[in-house]
Ligand SMILES: Nc1ncnc2c1ncn2[C@@H]1O[C@H](COP(=O)(O)OP(=O)(O)O)[C@@H](O)[C@H]1O
């Protein structure tokens with residue numbers, strides 16, 4: 001359906017979409033112009049997979065279009081993202097623990113019907129222009145040797161993808177949901193917390209943010225009960241696959257991934 005005439009206040013913005021109130025306790029996640037329809041359909045399909053699970057996710061209704069942009073209608077959560085609250089309170093101990101607890105709940109669910117995490121990692125490693133063919137071959141060999149798993153992996157689980165409404169946490173953003181080994185999803189979260197650059201808006205506070213990133217990751221790993229050694233190969237393939245997601249403007253992150261890979265002999 002279209003949603004002309006229903007559009008209201010902008011209540012959130014991510015890298016791929018704006019989230020706009022549309023009345024009736026709902027929002028539309030309106031993807032950026034030109035964002036691939038396939039990916040929007042994937043997020044909608046993934047959101048449907050979650051409806052039967054006992055998890056604090058947000059219910060989706062239908063796909064919509066507005067002025068040529070594709071969107072998905074979701075229930076509205078009247079709260080703030082965990083990332084904003086964390087930056088405001090600096091209580092990384094509390095939120096790193098909560099993040100780990102939420103992820104353990106997800107990982108305890110099986111998600112047979114979803115796409116495989118290893119398939120996505122492989123596709124992304126093959127796709128990037130920033131790796132040599134021999135390095136791609138080494139990474140794909142490494143990936144092949146890792147276990148498949150069939151856990152519910154969120155695929156993009158970080159502080160910005162949890163909304164808190166009156167002390168209740170809601171997991172959002174289902175574009176990258178897949179089935180895989182728990183270490184794969186945990187490595188992706190470690191990458192997203194610890195290895196992504198400090199956002200431009202926080203640049204004045206770089207040292208403090210870097211300190212909190214490291215502390216939050218350590219606390220998160222302790223709570224989730226996995227040590228860094230178990231994740232080392234997963235982190236390598238996750239960082240390599242990340243290269244295919246980065247735009248031309250994200251040169252800092254691209255360079256830090258390449259530096260990390262080269263320190264690991266790639
Ligand atoms: N159902 C919702 N109710 C209220 N706010 C939301 C909802 N979904 C997303 N948001 C807000 O919009 C932001 C971006 O949404 P998200 O799905 O994470 O988009 P992206 O894929 O671009 O990261 C979130 O951080 C949150 O602040």
Ligand SMILES: [Mg+2]
Pocket residue numbers: 014015160161173
């Ligand atoms: Mg998001």
